[in-house]
Amino acid sequence: xxxxxxxxxVFLSRSQTNLxxxxxxFKSQLKELTVYILFLVTLSVVIYGTVTPYQFYYTRSVxxxxxxxxxxxxxxxxxxxxxxxxxxxxxxxxxxxxxxxINEKGIYIYNENKLMSLPRLRQLKxxxxxxxxxxxxxxxxxxxxxxxxxxxxxTDTLEFSSYYADQSSESKVYNEKLNTRPYxxxxxxxxxxxxxxLLSTDKNIS
Numbered sequence: 001x002x003x004x005x006x007x008x009x010v011f012l013s014r015s016q017t018n019l020x021x022x023x024x025x026f027k028s029q030l031k032e033l034t035v036y037i038l039f040l041v042t043l044s045v046v047i048y049g050t051v052t053p054y055q056f057y058y059t060r061s062v063x064x065x066x067x068x069x070x071x072x073x074x075x076x077x078x079x080x081x082x083x084x085x086x087x088x089x090x091x092x093x094x095x096x097x098x099x100x101x102i103n104e105k106g107i108y109i110y111n112e113n114k115l116m117s118l119p120r121l122r123q124l125k126x127x128x129x130x131x132x133x134x135x136x137x138x139x140x141x142x143x144x145x146x147x148x149x150x151x152x153x154x155t156d157t158l159e160f161s162s163y164y165a166d167q168s169s170e171s172k173v174y175n176e177k178l179n180t181r182p183y184x185x186x187x188x189x190x191x192x193x194x195x196x197x198l199l200s201t202d203k204n205i206s
Contacts (some may be wrong), residue, residue, distance in 0.1 A: 061110065065096045089121075098203035107201060119199040119206075122178060124190055127154040150191040158195060172197070 067076045074087040097107065097119055107115045131146040146152055155174040172195040183190045199206040 058113075065109070066093065094203060094206055097199070098206070118201070121197045121199070122180070123172075123195045123197075124148070124193075125154040125158075125195075126152055127156075130154075148188045148190075150189070153191070153193070155193075 064072075073091050074084060075092070076088065079085050079088050097109070097115075107119075109115065126145045126148055128143040128145060130152040131144040133141050133144045155176075157174070158172045174193060174195055176193040178192060178194060178196055180192060182192065
């Protein structure tokens with residue numbers, strides 16, 4: 001019937017084509033189908049069985065704290081310009097990290113989840129000559145930035161002017177490896193290196 005035809009099309013192996021009995025074929029295919037279903041069930045249990053409601057609520061709480069919470073002044077999705085980025089870093093990120101339990105033993109998120117090391121900011125940038133400027137605009141445009149890729153990543157030393165008038169400027173040197181792993185985002189895949197800034201255990205210093 002229809003079920004037997006489906007099994008013949010999907011689960012018929014090369015060794016089974018030598019069988020002459022249709023009943024033997026059907027039983028063998030049904031056995032393989034049963035084993036396959038058991039495999040899918042076992043795989044699903046292994047993947048989803050380790051996820052607890054506590055993990056879900058904790059992940060959602062951290063997202064509300066740093067990404068898209070209703071009580072956040074500037075969410076991560078609001079970051080579109082340099083000004084909005086600085087507002088996010090100075091308000092949302094810093095407040096989320098340091099408005100918790102901090103003592104001589106370290107920083108705690110939600111007063112019970114300890115950070116294993118100091119928070120670290122990592123920046124990647126595109127080289128300002130990563131694309132070619134047409135000769136027609138060469139007198140007007142001096143820098144050209146292509147889409148991000150590891151091959152077009154800028155590695156020159158950066159000079160930063162201090163946000164505060166009473167503090168001197170500082171420079172950041174590109175580091176090829178920052179003890180991290182490549183990360184695949186929505187727009188590109190990011191490599192090992194970059195410019196880094198370690199934050200402090202003191203909110204005011206950070």
